[in-house]
Amino acid sequence: MLDRLIQQGLIQVLQPLFDPEVLRACMAFVPTQRAPSRGSGARLRSEGKRWVVDLDLEKFFDRVNHDVLWRGVARKVGDERVLKLVGAILKRD
Numbered sequence: 001m002l003d004r005l006i007q008q009g010l011i012q013v014l015q016p017l018f019d020p021e022v023l024r025a026c027m028a029f030v031p032t033q034r035a036p037s038r039g040s041g042a043r044l045r046s047e048g049k050r051w052v053v054d055l056d057l058e059k060f061f062d063r064v065n066h067d068v069l070w071r072g073v074a075r076k077v078g079d080e081r082v083l084k085l086v087g088a089i090l091k092r093d
Contacts, residue, residue, distance in 0.1 A: 010085055017076050066090045
C-alpha cells in the first residue's frame with residue numbers, strides 16, 4: 001500500500017515534467033488526452049511521415065537500461081528527494 005502511495009505521488013510530480021515531451025512525439029493513447037489516438041498510421045504516412053512505429057510498453061521498465069533511464073530523469077528533476085525515491089524504485093543506491 002505504501003509503495004502505491006509513493007508511486008502515485010511521484011506520478012503527480014513527474015508527469016508535468018515529462019508529458020510535454022512525450023505528447024509531442026506520441027501518436028497513441030495517452031491518459032491525459034481525451035482522444036485515444038492522434039492519428040492512424042495511414043493518415044500519418046499521407047502527411048509525409050516516413051516511419052510509423054507500433055509498440056507495446058508493457059514490459060518496458062523491466063527491460064530498459066536503468067542507468068540510462070536514471071540519467072534522463074536526473075537531467076529533468078532537480079529535487080534530490082524525488083531522485084532518491086526514483087532511485088529506490090529503480091533499485092539504485
